[in-house]
Amino acid sequence: MEEKLSREEAWELLTEYTKTPALRKHALAVEAVMRHFAALASEDADVWGVVGLLHDVDYEKFPEEHCKKAEEIMKERGISDFYIHAVCSHGYGICTDVKPESPMEMTLYTVDELTGLINAVCLMRPSKSVLDLEVKSVKKKFKDKSFAAGVDRDTIRSGCEMLGMELDTVIRETISGMRENAEAIGLKGNL
Numbered sequence: 001m002e003e004k005l006s007r008e009e010a011w012e013l014l015t016e017y018t019k020t021p022a023l024r025k026h027a028l029a030v031e032a033v034m035r036h037f038a039a040l041a042s043e044d045a046d047v048w049g050v051v052g053l054l055h056d057v058d059y060e061k062f063p064e065e066h067c068k069k070a071e072e073i074m075k076e077r078g079i080s081d082f083y084i085h086a087v088c089s090h091g092y093g094i095c096t097d098v099k100p101e102s103p104m105e106m107t108l109y110t111v112d113e114l115t116g117l118i119n120a121v122c123l124m125r126p127s128k129s130v131l132d133l134e135v136k137s138v139k140k141k142f143k144d145k146s147f148a149a150g151v152d153r154d155t156i157r158s159g160c161e162m163l164g165m166e167l168d169t170v171i172r173e174t175i176s177g178m179r180e181n182a183e184a185i186g187l188k189g190n191l
């Protein structure tokens, strides 16, 4: 990795391309979870967080060219290949053939879809909150394929395999990460 990208720069770039509140919340959720997993792995939470924040930077404007446009947008800004590779690798097997290689990339690949599932589970709860959400509630909805059908369970499973982590552990830690920024990601609910 060459030059470190600041959080401010990443946020500015994200919000320039992403106006939809739900997409901004998704970016913030993935950022929070990436920071949490970085801390668990004794890695640089600022770097992992920025990658989480930017991973869908092109999605609102270019959903058909997801990840490809992200590469262009980031290159234009002079952002290093380290970040570009990381962002692109979350679409592995879906919209890119860039394989997640580092623990950071494998984590992004795994938690991207999972934060979406957890978000959907929270919103149907009476509390509308992630703060009192239990792993078993997420597990139940993980198995119910008709629930949040757009969430690719196989991606989450293969991500857990890459990481060498149990699904339950990944769910638990993803919930913990989301709790750390519950208010901003709209999942504080009525608690």
Ligand SMILES: [Fe+2]
Binding pocket: 055, 056, 059, 066, 090, 091
């Ligand atoms: Fe994406």
Ligand SMILES: [Fe+2]
Binding pocket: 026, 030, 055, 056, 112, 113
């Ligand atoms: Fe995403």
